[in-house]
Amino acid sequence: MQANALTALAYAFVAMPYLIALCLGLLVPMLGVLCYSSFGPGIAVVVGMFAIEGLYMFVGAISLGISLFYTDFALLFACVIALARLLIAGDQPPIHRAWLVYCAVATVSLLTGLATYGTGAGVQARPYFYFFAAALCGMSFAIDEKRVRLLLSSLTAIAVLLLGIVAYRWVVYYTPIKELLPLEGAYNNDGPIRVIRSYEALVLAQVLVASLFFARGSGWLVMARAISPILLAAVVVLQHRSVWVAALAGLLASLFVSRLQKGSALGQTLLLLGIVVTTSLPMVLSDKLSGVSGQITSSAGAALGEHGSAGERLSSWKEIVNNWAAAGPRSIAIGQSFGTDPSRFVRDEAGVIRKLEYTAHNMYVQTLFNTGLVGLGAFLVAAAYVVRGLYRICASGKGGAPAQALLVLIIMQLVYYLPYGTDYLQSLIFGVALSYVAGHEVRARADAALSPVKRRPAGWGWT
Secondary structure (H helix, E strand, O other): OOHHHHHHHHHHHHHHHHHHHHHHHHHHHHHHHHHHHHHHHHHHHHHHHHHHHHOOOOOEEEOOOEEEHHHHHHHHHHHHHHHHHHHHHOOOOOOOOHHHHHHHHHHHHHHHHHHHOOOHHHHHHHHHHHHHHHHOOOHHHOHHHHHHHHHHHHHHHHHHHHHHHHHHHHHHHHOOOHHHHHOOOOOOOOOOOOOOOOHHHHHHHHHHHHHHOOOOOOOOHEEEEEEEEHHHHHHHOOOHHHHHHHHHHHHHHHHHHOOOOOOOHHHHHHHHHHHHHHHHHHHHOOOHHHHHHHHHHHHHHHHHHOHHHHHHHHHHHHHHHHHHHOOOHHHHHHOOOOOOOOEEEEEEOOOOEEEEEOOOOOOOHHHHHHHHHHHHHHHHHHHHHHHHHHHHHHHOOHHHHHHHHHHHHHHHHHHHOOOOOOHHHHHHHHHHHHHHHHHHHHHHHHEEEEEOOOOOOOOOOOO
């Protein structure tokens, strides 16, 4: 009996790889059909991958001559489904031409880079591929208020997950529980208190602002409003200054948007002040948190004084723009190919000249460098189209809280792109917003075509 059991177990181990391959062969097509047919599963691939990266920080890669990250497979899958929908389904509004130009110029930059620099161009272009794939995922569906609410609920769920991650990592680091710490001893080289990355902290800030002003946009935002002091504390204590700037822009934009409707901007402001006081008092009165307060003050002072990374980035941007302009007419028009050496020399606070090799840390400067005036101009036109369209929808009162929240999220991400590069979750939001605006325009034109033509009374005008 025991021998039969061991034999069955041995057969199970031998068959396991084939069973896994069979499951993948069935599950991937089933997931593709589900993502093709429904908006929720369609964006779940992008949202889910973002959540997994937040949980594990580094999700690993497969080496096939080149390193292919698991995120590559998830975004490639989302891109294929989105392209299939755009080519076959035909139930979505047309994509804005400026966005298509932007994608085309970036593709040319990638192809010429691959021909010149090899796989290094693909590595450099990876964030832009993520950016385009996630945006296409949002653009491949016809977006209405119900689907915007679903997106807002998804962002809130991610924010709650990130809050849990932040709390866990702070406890592990500051207790400390050394057995649970990463091998490096801290979760972030830029500062141990920054236990999640900047673009993840941005989601916390976006959900915070949306819940304060537009909680009616989603049932989940109502819950987020209840924990808004915790969200605010996390955003402040994490000390990502770029997120602070985006949050401030979001607050100002929300106050402006709220005036377009009958809601009281004063009431929203008083609520915000109450939350600030509730969050800041424990930090001021507690001895254990006084060191955190000092760190926050130091970070704010460094940002305002353009010290540290803030001052370095300004010098870095100037040098990148100089290198772009000095490379000739082709570079000015469509940029330098992906894979081009991005190194530049800057002078630090002590007057020492240093060589920098990382990317621009500015989406607009990096886009200018790799896609030129044509690419950057096309993206800015597409962004202006989205912001203007959302503003008109909000001013007309047709979109309600979901449209207002979406407008503020877009403004926050566009401000965030000043000190940081692309992020695929923000691109998903942008793609949803673009499809939402385009859909409203299509419906408006259809309504105008069906409405009776107003004719002048007889006897008016020239005869």
